[in-house]
Amino acid sequence: xxxxxxxxxxxxxxxxxxxxxxxxxxxxxxxxxxxxxxxxxxxxxxxxxxxxxxxxxxxxxxxxxxxxxxxxxxxxxxxxxxxxxxxxxxxxxxxxxxxxxxxxxxxxxxxxxxxxxxxxxxxxxxxxxxxxxxxxxxxxxxxxxxxxxxxxxxxxxxxxxxxxxxxxxxxxxxxxxxxxxxxxxxxxxxxxxxxxxxxxxxxxxxxxxxxxxxxxxxxxxxxxxxxxxxxxxxxxxxxxxxxxxxxxxxxxxxxxxxxxxxxxxxxxxxxxxxxxxx
Amino acid sequence: xxxxxxxxxxxxxxxxxxxxxxxxxxxxxxxxxxxxxxxxxxxxxxxxxxxxxxxxxxxxxxxxxxxxxxxxxxxxxxxxxxxxxxxxxxxxxxxxxxxxxxxxxxxxxxxxxxxxxxxxxxxxxxxxxxxxxxxxxxxxxxxxxxxxxxxxxxxxxxxxxxxxxxxxxxxxxxxxxxxxxxxxxxxxxxxxxxxxxxxxxxxxxxxxxxxxxxxxxxxxxxxxx
Numbered sequence: 089x090x091x092x093x094x095x096x097x098x099x100x101x102x103x104x105x106x107x108x109x110x111x112x113x114x115x116x117x118x119x120x121x122x123x124x125x126x127x128x129x130x131x132x133x134x135x136x137x138x139x140x141x142x143x144x145x146x147x148x149x150x151x152x153x154x155x156x157x158x159x160x161x162x163x164x165x166x167x168x169x170x171x172x173x174x175x176x177x178x179x180x181x182x183x184x185x186x187x188x189x190x191x192x193x194x195x196x197x198x199x200x201x202x203x204x205x206x207x208x209x210x211x212x213x214x215x216x217x218x219x220x221x222x223x224x225x226x227x228x229x230x231x232x233x234x235x236x237x238x239x240x241x242x243x244x245x246x247x248x249x250x251x252x253x254x255x256x257x258x259x260x261x262x263x264x265x266x267x268x269x270x271x272x273x274x275x276x277x278x279x280x281x282x283x284x285x286x287x288x289x290x291x292x293x294x295x296x297x298x299x300x301x302x303x304x305x306x307x308x309x310x311x312x313x314x315x316x317x318x319x320x321x322x323x324x325x326x327x328x329x330x331x332x333x334x335x336x337x338x339x340x341x342x343x344x345x346x347x348x349x350x351x352x353x354x355x356x357x358x359x360x361x362x363x364x365x366x
Numbered sequence: 367x368x369x370x371x372x373x374x375x376x377x378x379x380x381x382x383x384x385x386x387x388x389x390x391x392x393x394x395x396x397x398x399x400x401x402x403x404x405x406x407x408x409x410x411x412x413x414x415x416x417x418x419x420x421x422x423x424x425x426x427x428x429x430x431x432x433x434x435x436x437x438x439x440x441x442x443x444x445x446x447x448x449x450x451x452x453x454x455x456x457x458x459x460x461x462x463x464x465x466x467x468x469x470x471x472x473x474x475x476x477x478x479x480x481x482x483x484x485x486x487x488x489x490x491x492x493x494x495x496x497x498x499x500x501x502x503x504x505x506x507x508x509x510x511x512x513x514x515x516x517x518x519x520x521x522x523x524x525x526x527x528x529x530x531x532x533x534x535x536x537x538x539x540x541x542x543x544x545x546x547x548x549x550x551x552x553x554x555x556x557x558x559x560x561x562x563x564x565x566x567x568x569x570x571x572x573x574x575x576x577x578x579x580x581x582x583x584x585x586x587x588x589x590x591x
Contacts, residue, residue: 089443089472103446109454188453195421195445 098196100189101213111181111220119224123149127160127179129264129296129303130171132232132243133272134257135285138320139232139241141169142289144264144297145312146304147176156307161315163324165190168206168233169317173262175225182217182227186210203235207244207252215250228261234319241319264296264303271295286316286327290335306336382483386507387522389485390432395521396489397531397551398429400500401544404493404570404577408548411565419567421578423448423460425493427569431521432486432507440469440488457575462492466503466511474509483507487520493569493577519551527551541568542589549590561587 096102104110118124130143143160146153155176162183164170170186172179189209194200201209210231217227232243244252245259257276260269271292280288293314297305306313313336316327396409396418407429409418418437419429422444430437447468452460469488477483484507492501502514512518517535519527534547545566553559566581581589 089439100449103450104453107450109450184453188449192445192449195449196442198417198420 098193100192101185101216103192104185111178113219114223114225117223123152124224125149125154125176126302127158127173127176127262129260129262129268129293129300130160130173130230131260131265131268131272131289131292132171132230132258133276133280133285133289134241134243136279136281137241138234138318139169139243140282140285140289140316140318141171141230141232142293142314142316143171143262144293144304144314145307146302148302151301153304156304156310157312159315161317162187163317164206164210164231164233165194165200166323167236167319168203168231169319169324170210171230171232171261172227173229173265174227178217178220178225179227179229182213182229186213189213202237203233203242206233207231207242207254210244211246211250211252213250214246214248218249221248230259230261232259232319234321234323236321239321260292262303264293264300267299268292268296268303282318286331287335287339289316290314290332290339294336294339306333306340382477383508386477386483386485390487390507391522393431393433393521395519395523395527395552396429396431397517397519397527397548398489398491398502399517399531399535399539399544399548400497400502400515401539401541402497403541404568405491405500405502406541406544406548406566406568407489407491408545408552409565410552410559410563412563414565417565419565419580421567421576422465422490423452424457424575425569425577426460426462426465427489427491427567427578429489429491429520430486431488433484436484437486437488440472440484440486443472444469444490462490462501462503466490466505469505470509470511472509473505473507477508489518489520491569493571495571497571517548526554530554545586545589561590 096106125147127147128144132139132141141161145157147155147158161171164187170183172183190206210229226248228248229246235242243255243259245255246252258272272288275288294305297303313329313332316332318325394410398405398407407419407427411418416434420441422428428441428444444465448460473484486507488505490503494500502518504512504514504518517531519531531547531551534550549559561583564586566586568579569577570579
């Protein structure tokens with residue numbers, strides 16, 4: 089027990105520091121010394137009932153694929169979720185610590201933090217991680233949740249220094265985020281349905297995987313698909329894998345059909361061309 | 367140089383125990399009863415903001431009677447110990463028995479070494495996957511730990527309450543039955559307690575990670591009806 093003037097209050101990270109369980113920061117840069125496992129593309133999109141978060145399943149170490157089925161989208165508490173990109177080890181630890189911090193606060197204070205408070209909490213965790221990021225262990229999360237006070241979904245993007253940026257419609261981070269966010273930007277509309285938003289996020293991840301080698305596409309051989317979750321007034325809920333598989337199936341069928349049409353068209357033009365020559 | 371009067375250690379301990387018991391008897395009592403779907407903890411508490419019963423961890427609850435600031439300090443220490451253990455090892459490794467032992471050593475230490483003992487009695491309850499795995503640890507102001515398996519009563523008139531609850535107890539209780547028995551025991555023969563005078567929480571035997579749930583006033587009233 090701590091004396092009243094020296095009490096860490098509901099702050100779990102501070103408590104860890106006091107008892108010496110805080111993760112250490114590497115003293116020198118790890119770049120080129122060790123290969124670090126990286127997680128890649130995650131997106132969050134606001135829709136009519138709240139927010140959808142989605143992430144691919146690939147982790148890479150340099151140019152090797154180190155995991156095919158890691159999870160990058162996690163519940164932070166009942167009404168919010170966190171998705172990660174960057175050095176996988178510290179990122180997982182940051183998520184675990186963030187989840188614990190929210191629960192710890194709720195238990196000690198007997199009331200949950202506001203969504204804004206949770207976003208700021210994550211911001212300070214990323215900022216405290218900056219020394220490790222400087223040594224090559226950068227972690228860049230996304231935070232999204234349903235704001236019960238305002239009755240809407242909200243999303244927050246971060247940078248490696250802990251900068252916190254609230255986005256109105258969509259957010260993404262990780263190596264494939266450029267491609268993913270372009271797809272979302274073009275397809276986004278106000279108050280979209282759950283189905284349309286899931287399809288948009290799936291398309292975004294597919295396109296990111298198509299262009300970025302560190303982002304994993306759907307693995308049809310092993311049946312591994314991106315993870316997706318919805319956060320609404322009812323709380324954080326994972327989208328069932330069968331549903332994701334079905335939607336990916338539709339996207340792939342539509343794209344194959346288009347590709348087939350295009351090839352026949354090319355074949356026709358070339359054969360016409362050939363005919364002229366003859 | 368003045369010499370302090372010699373006081374026999376027996377007398378010192380007795381005085382401290384009397385002091386603590388008097389402090390505890392000033393507050394209202396609390397009962398915990400095991401039922402088929404978990405554990406219900408029921409306290410007589412007119413305040414809806416200053417809690418006597420609260421969550422410590424996934425399957426563990428805490429309850430205290432006596433001096434509010436003292437048991438609240440113990441509650442926070444318990445949340446910290448449990449969260450730290452779950453972070454350092456795994457969530458499954460956090461259990462009520464080791465938490466109860468930690469509380470017992472804190473209370474024992476304070477009782478013998480500090481100026482004044484803590485005027486509290488606390489309960490650490492854990493719901494298990496089966497009824498046989500449910501745990502109720504009742505810890506006294508001097509660090510004495512008692513392990514109960516069906517029900518326990520904390521507070522000033524514990525003996526009378528215990529007798530009343532013993533009489534009403536049945537091993538086929540559902541939530542409503544267990545709650546009614548607890549409330550009748552707390553009220554005694556001369557009073558009746560309504561849903562508004564109580565603070566009730568349950569540890570439910572569910573698959574969900576967090577088993578602790580507070581019962582709001584309308585739900586309490588429905589169960590007591």
